[in-house]
Amino acid sequence: MAKSPEVKLAVFGRAGVGKSALVVRFLTRRFIWEYDPTLESTYRHQANIDDEMVTMEILDTAGQEDIQQKEGHMRWGDGFILVYDITDRGSFEEVAPIRTLLEEVKKPKNVPLVLVANKSDLDHIRQVSTEEGERLASEMACAFYECSACADVSGGVSEAFHELCREVRRR
Numbered sequence: 001m002a003k004s005p006e007v008k009l010a011v012f013g014r015a016g017v018g019k020s021a022l023v024v025r026f027l028t029r030r031f032i033w034e035y036d037p038t039l040e041s042t043y044r045h046q047a048n049i050d051d052e053m054v055t056m057e058i059l060d061t062a063g064q065e066d067i068q069q070k071e072g073h074m075r076w077g078d079g080f081i082l083v084y085d086i087t088d089r090g091s092f093e094e095v096a097p098i099r100t101l102l103e104e105v106k107k108p109k110n111v112p113l114v115l116v117a118n119k120s121d122l123d124h125i126r127q128v129s130t131e132e133g134e135r136l137a138s139e140m141a142c143a144f145y146e147c148s149a150c151a152d153v154s155g156g157v158s159e160a161f162h163e164l165c166r167e168v169r170r171r
């Protein structure tokens with residue numbers, strides 16, 4: 001039997017945006033309120049995507065790495081989830097520089113990514129509008145998902161991971 005394809009995904013974004021919560025939500029369909037923010041973990045996960053079994057290796061970065069560590073993670077990954085928190089404008093402003101560094105590290109390949117705006121349940125303290133997120137995604141030519149790791153009603157979290165796998169497999 002043919003070995004199922006393996007896809008390496010890394011999750012990037014400022015500390016506190018909910019990277020770990022999103023990964024845990026995707027893997028377990030549960031939300032964990034407190035997760036060690038300094039922890040970096042990798043997970044293996046198999047999923048059926050468009051009738052094909054895909055094995056994902058998911059790297060949940062801590063978001064506090066120095067530049068050498070960041071570049072190492074970028075070289076490792078095939079596809080990237082860039083996360084910001086809609087209640088933290090600074091986290092949104094950090095996305096474009098991460099993307100620039102990615103392009104540099106992966107040059108001349110163009111880099112499969114998706115943009116995820118997390119914490120959509122906190123709309124009352126929102127600092128970044130949906131339109132701004134959509135605009136940034138279209139500048140980066142990638143898919144955009146606004147979702148919530150803690151109240152993932154529409155399944156947007158796993159849709160983002162699956163879409164990224166498709167994007168990687170298309171290359």
Ligand code: GDP
Nearest residue numbers: 015016017018019020021033035119148149150
């Ligand atoms: P990380 O540093 O990016 O891995 O962020 P964490 O996953 O550790 O989450 C940081 C904080 O945000 C924790 O207190 C989480 O409970 C909280 N959090 C994460 N995702 C959400 C979300 O979708 N909604 C809300 N309200 N809080 C969230």
Ligand code: MG
Nearest residue numbers: 019020036037
């Ligand atoms: Mg974390």
